[in-house]
Amino acid sequence: MNESERKTDMEEKQDEGEGPVKFPFPFPPYPIQEDFMKHLYEALDGGKIGIFESPTGTGKSLSLICGALKWLTDHEKQKQVELEALMEQQQSEAHEQSNGTTQSSGAPDWVMEFESKRDQMEKTTKLMEEREKKLKREAKLDKLKNDLRQRSSFKRKRLSTTDETVGLDKELDDKDKRQGAGDAPPGEEDDVDDHLVADYHSDGDSAESEEDEEKDEIDEPEEITKIFYCSRTHSQLSQFVHEVQKSPYHDDVKVVTLGSRQNLCINEAVKKLRSMTLINDRCLEMQSKKKPAAKKDDDSTTKPKRKRSKQSLKACPHFSQGQLSLYKDRVAVEVMDMEQLGKVGKELKACPYYGTRYAVPNAQLVVLPYNILLHKSTRKACRINLKGNIVIIDEAHNLIETICNVHSVEVTGAQLCRAHSQLSQYMQKFKSRLLAKNLMYIKQLLQILSSWVRQLGGRTDSAPDSQKLSGSGSTSVFTINNFLFETQMDNINLFKLQRYCQKSQISRKLNGFVERYQPLSVKVHQPEKPKGSGMTQFLHQISKRDQAPSQNQPPTPDKSGDDETHVFSSPLMHIEGFLLALTNANKDGRVVVNKKELVSQCSLRFQLLNPAVHFTDVVKEARAIIVAGGTMQPVEDFKHQLFVCTGVQPERILEFSCGHVIPPEHLLPISLSKGPTGLELDFTYQHRDLPQMMDEVGRILVNISNIVPGGVVCFFPSYDYEKQIYQYWESHGVLTRLGHRKKIYREPRKANQVDQVLGQYSATIEKACSGCTLSGLNGAMLFCVVGGKMSEGINFSDNLGRCIVMVGLPYANIKSPELKEKMDYLNANMPQINGRSAGQVHYDNLCMKAVNQSIGRAIRHKGDYASMLLLDHRYTRPSIRSKLPAWISERLQVASRFGPAFASINKFFVDKRPDKLE
Ligand code: SF4
Structure with a gap:
């Protein structure tokens, strides 16, 4: 039965009258979370490509975890049932044969029957072996888990520490001693030959020979279906792991997080080098010191004939088979974030960077940064096999740009x-x-x-x-x-x-x-x-x-960090x-x-x-792929540039966009075409520098600063335009008028000043909102730049962002040679989308993705509320409005005049006053 013919578990359960799948969740899920998990389950079970949008504050991570792990658990159970049935069938056929109840046919049939039985037998034996292996391993890990629990319970009871050294620690100590016994004297000086490339004879080596070299001696376990979850930054990955720890699956799922040496190295001498390049270089250099040059056959390309001399740089003491193997098992019994992985590495004296890589084959959920997933050779080096497994890419709104950057x-x-x-x-x-x-x-x-x-x-x-x-x-x-x-x-x-x-x-x-x-x-x-x-x-x-x-190499002082x-x-x-x-x-x-x-x-x-x-392999190998994010709109880019052109049939793509948890009255998005004097708001390159245009934006901000409490965050399309308009307002008194109600802050160009500015901005708002100021200030206003340091990753929740103003549409410079090349490429290689050239659609999408990221900074939880003001007559166009996230576009008010828009905003905030809410 192939994938498409197979009914999903969910459909079967519904057919059988079992009702919808129930998802274990740490608390009763919101309807939108249930909906998210159901669609996710369906996508995973049907081997689909899912594009999932779920705004921040809606519990996306937890929905991803519980939906995906529910599917994985069901899938494993299903595999087990199929295995039991197959073995039962095999045994009964063997029994029938031994009783002579089966009929032999003529020679050709008999041969065919024999071959088919032999194949079946082999398959069953393999499955039985796998099951045996799995059971053995589970038992080993259960024992380790119990040992750990006992140890922590001993600790809680404050028993003597001598008891605790029995077992694992003792084993480690013994190992250390054994390794210590093999210490070699420190080398004196690198021999010049160390820098000489090995003799190179031929270009004909196959790629397989390199792969062979990369195999290590740690056992490969049975096949385990895996979910590869990746996100952009280490802190996002850590947050995800914390959610797994809080989920109902925390005790059963085997999770491993992969990171860089910079994050996971525990060799203090190497770690203190700080720069990623230095750390990588030094670590690899140390590994190379402990390995003799590779032996090769006669037709090999490298023939290290020369004698190598003593080496001055010694291998890392945290890198040995025994320690890594212990680490690998330890990782499998507890869900750990990056910090905990480092701590356990120090405890076991095993390198977490390599230890986590060795733990990948045993894991069910592998948490990793984008870069590892998106680069084929890195995947290989990290033992990542996507075949038949699930890939979830979170925070995927910039996935196309990330892939291009990784390979540029x-x-x-x-x-x-x-x-x-x-x-x-x-x-x-x-x-x-x-x-x-x-x-x-x-x-x-x-x-x-x-x-x-x-x-x-x-x-x-x-x-x-x-x-x-x-x-x-x-x-x-x-x-x-x-x-x-x-x-x-x-x-x-x-x-x-x-x-x-x-x-x-x-x-x-x-x-x-x-x-x-x-x-x-x-x-x-x-x-x-x-x-x-x-x-x-x-x-x-x-x-x-x-x-x-x-x-194993002995621990010896190295000269890391001195150079x-x-x-x-x-x-x-x-x-x-x-x-x-x-x-x-x-x-x-x-x-x-x-x-x-x-x-x-x-x-x-x-x-x-x-x-x-560079994405085709991922699409071809993975069983299902989910790209998820808070604001995934516009999604045409994903569909066409990553999936359709890699041969994915449109029916395999599933799009899901969930609403927001906030009630409708907590959001007021308005697109405004004209300012207070009736001037059309047009921030195209030709018009945005006009004094009357800058005056008109000033009037709008002065007006709303009177009625919006707390923080107003105003996004400009570029640093240059922000600077220009700021200087204009400064010399024309606009800043003074704004300053009566809001203290003005500007996004700094230097990243290290961002925290300071944000701190001052939020302190001013806190003071103003608690009535501790007599100056008449009702909050603060922050001027930011789309795509700048504050348009991603910073939350303007609650009073920090009661109104987000977007000045114009932040289109990229069409004259940029790189952008021009990209658009020409798309026009030449992609079909038109809804009657428009692929290049033009890409151009619009780049702009709207940036808008969506910026305005998505407000509304971060269920009780939050905010208004959004989109200033430009072009926002009224259906082609632009359709690229806003559904939860915003559904509520968008299109205002052709300033008066009604001002009245709506005023009413919105009057209704939110505590006396009104009571
Ligand atoms: S082996 Fe691990 S601990 Fe040792 S230097 Fe390399 S990354 Fe650091």
């Missing part, structure tokens, strides 16, 4: 020159000892680096920060093929070169070489940190050294990322060449145009 990469002129300088000196040093193939590829890399620097208008023989370019800067965009042609790379096999870089680990070798020889001979120019080069970080993460060692130059010494790593990006199909990306005043400031940026290329 930028290299600066400074990095190119520095890589060239380092690599040429590396070649000089080892020239006589490198095999011809190695030399050939290193020369190719040098040739490419020179050519790219020339493309930027510079030379590699002098420092990039001393080379000035004429003109004030320019941006040009190339297709991949044109860029390769322009830079004379069209005759170079990029796939082979990229494979060479990966297998020889040239950038890491170069890094070690620079670290050792930099004070003596290598000229290092500090590069600028590249913007948005997520790929570089992945290259660190996916290093094939992310594997278990062949033997900040590490962060500046891996330019080739960035360049490898750029090379990899150039292997994309010609139509799927563009190369943007940015020229600035100095060569060091110029850059080459690879821009991914087609996010589907």
Whole structure:
């Protein structure tokens, strides 16, 4: 029976008269939560792609957890029932055979029957073995859980600590002693050979050989259906884990959270390096010290023949099979957030970063950041197999942009020159000892680096920060093929070169070489940190050294943390990322060449145009995918750019948008076309700078500041426009008039000042709302920028945001070469949507997503209330209104004049006065 023929569990239960599925929930769920869980269950069971929208404050996380885990529990039960039935059938057939009750047919039939029975037998044996394994493992984990409970109960009773060291701790201590016994004396100094790339003979190695190398010795368990839940930030992931801990499933579900080394490393010497790049580099470097070079067959590409000498940097003491195995089991018996994972790691002296990765095969719910899910090699390194499993992507409103950013990469002129300088000196040093193939590829890399620097208008023989370019800067965009042609790379096999870089680990070798020889001979120019080069970080993460060692290494002092130059010494790593990006199909990306005043400031940026290329595997492998968020509208982008163009049939896509928990009278959204003097509100580029337009917005704000209590948050389309209008109002007395009722605050440009401004803003409101001010102030007003630091992740709940004003429509600059390329790409590759070109729809959607994120900052819980004022006549257009979240558009009042809008707002807040509510 295939997936589409199978009735969902929910349908079957309803057919059987069992009534609707009941979802365990920590308290009686709201109807919208029930509705959410039912649709989620249906989507998971039917193998669908679900686009779920649930505004903040409606308990989305809990609904996701309880809906998805209910499905998982039912699914596991169903699997168990099927297994029991199959085994029963097999046993009865075997019994019949032994009693001679089955008929043998002629030879061909008999052969077929035999084969089919053999297959069935094999399947049953496998299933039985799996069941056995599972039961054994469950028993082991139950024992561990009981031990832990007993230990914490002992602690509560304040029993002697000597009792507590029996068992696990003792086992660990014994292990430590055993490891300690094997301590090797500290090495003296790196041998120069450590920096020499291994001999490179052939390009023909299959990808499988690399995979083999990555296998470790920890047991792979039976197949477990998994839910992969991912979100954007570590704090969002931690919040989700806390919700799981509060859910009815907290005691039964096996959860593991994956994070970066920066979050999970417990080696103090490494952790204190602080920068992600430094921590990754140092950890990988330490792992590499404990492993002999890989042995290969005769046809292998790497043949480490040279003798390696003593090593100065020792392996991390928290990285050993035994400790990691204990950690893996410990993680399986308790739901832990990132902090708890670190604590247990310290307790067990096991690395949480690797320990959590080893725990993935046993987990039912894997909680992970976007970056791991969206990058194939990182998924592989983290042992993530999506096949037949569920993927839930939360906070997914910017998923397309995130995928594009993760796979876009930028290299600066400074990095190119520095890589060239380092690599040429590396070649000089080892020239006589490198095999011809190695030399050939290193020369190719040098040739490419020179050519790219020339493309930027510079030379590699002098420092990039001393080379000035004429003109004030320019941006040009190339297709991949044109860029390769322009830079004379069209005759170079990029796939082979990229494979060479990966297998020889040239950038890491170069890094070690620079670290050792930099004070003596290598000229290092500090590069600028590249913007948005997520790929570089992945290259660190996916290093094939992310594997278990062949033997435990003793804990020894290392020299971590003494050398900040590490962060500046891996330019080739960035360049490898750029090379990899150039292997994309010609139509799927563009190369943007940015020229600035100095060569060091110029850059080459690879821009991914087609996010589907890197999402297709996820769509194909996962059983069902849920993309969820507070404001998912407009959803056309998701449907077309991520799903329809990866071959998903429209009927497989399920859209669900739930209402808000607040009563209708708690929200007043108004779109306003004209200001108090009757001037049409038009904030297009042509009109928004007109003095009368800025005056009109000023009048609107002065008027509403009299009737809106508490905080008014006013969003402007850009920092420049906010600055311009602020200066205008300052010189025309508008700010003074506003200041009679509201204290004015402005969003700072520096991220580290945001907390301070927010603190002052909320303190003013608190004071004003509690009547502690005699100055006549009734609250504060905050000027923010769409897409700025306060338009996402900050909640203006209750008095902090009683009115959100959106000035104009924050359309991106249509003249931006990157945006133009993206729109052209969509127009050429996507069908029209509702009679409009895909590029134009994308342009509108970018703008409306930003609007929705900003206005969604207000109303954060059931008892909250707020008004929203959308200033621009274009908000009255159906095509724009339809892109607002349903819970806003359903209540939107379209006002063509200011008077009635003002009256509505006034009434809204009068009705909310405590005396009225009573
Ligand atoms: S193995 Fe773990 S604890 Fe040790 S340095 Fe690496 S990340 Fe840190």
